[in-house]
Amino acid sequence: MPSRLSTLQARLLPNGPLDLARQVLLFMVAYQLYRLTRGLANNPEAATAAFANARSLIDVEQALNIFIEPSVQAFASSQQWLIDGASWMYINAQTSITLGALVWLYLFRNESFYFVRNMFLVAFGVALIGYTVFPTAPPRFFPEWGFFDAVSDFTGVRQDSVTINQLFNPYAAVPSMHVGFALMISIPLARLVRWRALKVFWYAYPLLVVFVIVVTANHFIADALLGAVAAGIGALAARAMAKARPHAWKFLPATQPARATAAP
Numbered sequence: 001m002p003s004r005l006s007t008l009q010a011r012l013l014p015n016g017p018l019d020l021a022r023q024v025l026l027f028m029v030a031y032q033l034y035r036l037t038r039g040l041a042n043n044p045e046a047a048t049a050a051f052a053n054a055r056s057l058i059d060v061e062q063a064l065n066i067f068i069e070p071s072v073q074a075f076a077s078s079q080q081w082l083i084d085g086a087s088w089m090y091i092n093a094q095t096s097i098t099l100g101a102l103v104w105l106y107l108f109r110n111e112s113f114y115f116v117r118n119m120f121l122v123a124f125g126v127a128l129i130g131y132t133v134f135p136t137a138p139p140r141f142f143p144e145w146g147f148f149d150a151v152s153d154f155t156g157v158r159q160d161s162v163t164i165n166q167l168f169n170p171y172a173a174v175p176s177m178h179v180g181f182a183l184m185i186s187i188p189l190a191r192l193v194r195w196r197a198l199k200v201f202w203y204a205y206p207l208l209v210v211f212v213i214v215v216t217a218n219h220f221i222a223d224a225l226l227g228a229v230a231a232g233i234g235a236l237a238a239r240a241m242a243k244a245r246p247h248a249w250k251f252l253p254a255t256q257p258a259r260a261t262a263a264p
Contacts, residue, residue, distance in 0.1 A: 014110035023106065023117065030124045050135040050171035057136065057174075057222045058145075066221055069139055069214050070146045076215040077150075086215040087154035093178055093209055101185040109192050115251035118241050119184050123234030127177050130226065136173040140217040150216040176219040179227035182209040184234060191253045 013020055061067035076083045102120075105113040140149040183206050190202035206228075213219040219227075242249040 014107070020106075023113075026117070026121065027102075030121055034124050034128060046135050046171065047137075050137040051141070053134055054137040054139075054142070054173070054220070057220050058142075061220065061222060069217070069220060072211075072214050073139075073148070073150070073217055074146060077148075083150050083215065084154055086212045087151045089208070089212045090151055090178070090216045090218060091155070093212065094181060098181050098185055101189060105188070105192075109252075112188060112192060112251045112253075114249050115238050115242055116184060116188050118238040118249060119231070119234035120181075121234075122237040123177070123180050123184060123230045126230040126233050127175055127180065130175050130230070131172040134174050135171040136223070137171050138173045138218050138223075139214075139220055141170075147217040151218065173219055173223050174226050175230045176213055176223040176227035177230065178209050178213050178219065179206060179224045180231040180234070182206040183228055183231040188251065191251075 058067060061069075076086060102113075102116070105116055139145070139147045140152075141147075186202040186205040190199045193199055193202065210221075210224045213224060214221065238249070238251075242251065
């Protein structure tokens with residue numbers, strides 16, 4: 001029995017209970033800072049800037065002939081199952097899917113978890129800068145273009161277009177961290193899972209998330225591209241950090257043997 005308990009503890013706590021507590025605390029602090037910074041837009045000037053910035057994005061997309069969001073949402077709205085499925089996915093992509101992926105990494109690919117963690121923390125910081133210097137209203141606030149709030153229709157909970165509180169900023173559209181998070185979990189998981197079908201799914205997952213954020217009128221395509229930039233900056237920073245502490249922060253693909261992790 002003691003040996004079984006020891007094996008179970010090794011699986012659930014690869015680096016001991018203190019390491020688990022440290023990782024949870026890091027993500028909690030980062031997420032609270034993320035939410036609090038989003039709430040800095042609690043003033044009329046920021047709201048005015050957010051709508052002006054969104055209109056500027058529309059102008060840029062029109063100039064580049066990529067302003068397809070109204071057509072995409074109109075197509076999806078003709079299929080109730082599709083718009084409802086996208087709304088469900090929008091809600092869960094940032095919660096159960098992302099959290100589930102991080103938990104799986106920690107428990108079953110712990111030697112690569114810390115690289116992904118570092119990506120997330122850096123990308124959090126990049127997103128906070130974007131929300132502060134470039135507040136942007138999402139497409140759902142522009143019904144004149146035919147947009148509607150698909151997630152509110154799905155949940156029955158209306159989002160007030162002018163209400164901002166300390167922990168919620170509806171003008172935090174740039175960058176889209178739905179896309180940023182999707183990239184930061186999908187590429188590592190695609191390299192770590194062994195089943196071909198799962199590899200294909202995870203490689204395709206970011207494209208699915210882009211479709212979801214556009215269909216639900218929560219982000220413009222430009223927001224998605226900037227979310228990918230935030231994820232890319234996070235990845236570059238994580239690579240640089242791994243060079244400083246390769247024994248603890250290096251990413252190990254599934255083809256490489258696992259090693260003991262000296263986690264921070």
